Amino acid sequence: MMVTPTDPVLYSFRRCPYAMRARLALAVSGTRGELREVKLSAKPQAMLDASTKGTVPVLVLPGGAVLDESLDIMRWALANRDPEGWLARDDAELIAMNDGPFKRDLDCYKYPEYCSADARAHRESGLAFLREIDGRLAGVGQLCGPARGLTDAAIMPFVRQFAAVDRQWFSALPLPHLQGWLAGHLASGLFATIMARATTWSPDDSPLAVTLPQLSPGDWRS
Numbered sequence: 001m002m003v004t005p006t007d008p009v010l011y012s013f014r015r016c017p018y019a020m021r022a023r024l025a026l027a028v029s030g031t032r033g034e035l036r037e038v039k040l041s042a043k044p045q046a047m048l049d050a051s052t053k054g055t056v057p058v059l060v061l062p063g064g065a066v067l068d069e070s071l072d073i074m075r076w077a078l079a080n081r082d083p084e085g086w087l088a089r090d091d092a093e094l095i096a097m098n099d100g101p102f103k104r105d106l107d108c109y110k111y112p113e114y115c116s117a118d119a120r121a122h123r124e125s126g127l128a129f130l131r132e133i134d135g136r137l138a139g140v141g142q143l144c145g146p147a148r149g150l151t152d153a154a155i156m157p158f159v160r161q162f163a164a165v166d167r168q169w170f171s172a173l174p175l176p177h178l179q180g181w182l183a184g185h186l187a188s189g190l191f192a193t194i195m196a197r198a199t200t201w202s203p204d205d206s207p208l209a210v211t212l213p214q215l216s217p218g219d220w221r222s
């Protein structure tokens with residue numbers, strides 16, 4: 001697919017949960033553009049020129065406007081095109097719990113060496129959020145009803161990271177709705193699309209080299 005100067009550019013890091021949620025919304029909305037995979041230890045100057053805060057994801061729009069918050073990127077992409085009705089499933093309060101206390105617990109559980117409190121305490125407090133999610137999913141399937149939406153895509157990458165710290169512990173939890181929900185998202189065509197490997201971008205690369213993930217609506221069900 002050709003990238004044209006009228007396409008947006010996304011600076012992204014494959015394993016970053018914030019970048020994942022942005023790519024999920026860009027992919028489901030069918031937004032075309034150029035994906036620039038970066039190294040967090042060597043951020044490209046072009047990205048820092050666009051957004052000095054130095055976090056991914058960053059979306060640079062054709063007119064030069066810059067979105068450097070993952071939720072803004074999701075909402076922008078879905079405002080343009082929302083074939084699955086994700087914006088109707090946007091629970092800002094639950095996402096704020098994820099991005100605030102749960103993310104702090106995740107970081108301290110995953111990287112206890114950088115935290116004063118012990119990892120187990122943070123695992124326990126993160127578990128309270130997982131229980132909340134499991135309860136929300138029971139009998140419904142997704143976080144805002146039977147179909148996936150913005151809230152699921154915004155939270156799932158963080159639960160994925162939490163689960164991966166100790167898979168055995170996670171899979172033994174009595175939280176079947178949460179485990180099924182996570183497994184379903186990880187097995188989806190949409191997730192496979194946004195996790196395709198990309199080589200690190202360099203300003204010398206041809207803009208034709210890589211493009212934002214593309215997905216036809218419905219592919220994820222396969």
Ligand SMILES: N[C@@H](CCC(=O)N[C@@H](CS)C(=O)NCC(=O)O)C(=O)O
Nearest residue numbers: 016017018040055056057068069070
């Ligand atoms: N609030 C931001 C947070 C983004 C963020 O913290 N991304 C991390 C990577 S997962 C980052 O870029 N950190 C900067 C660094 O590691 O240098 C958003 O939602 O986009």
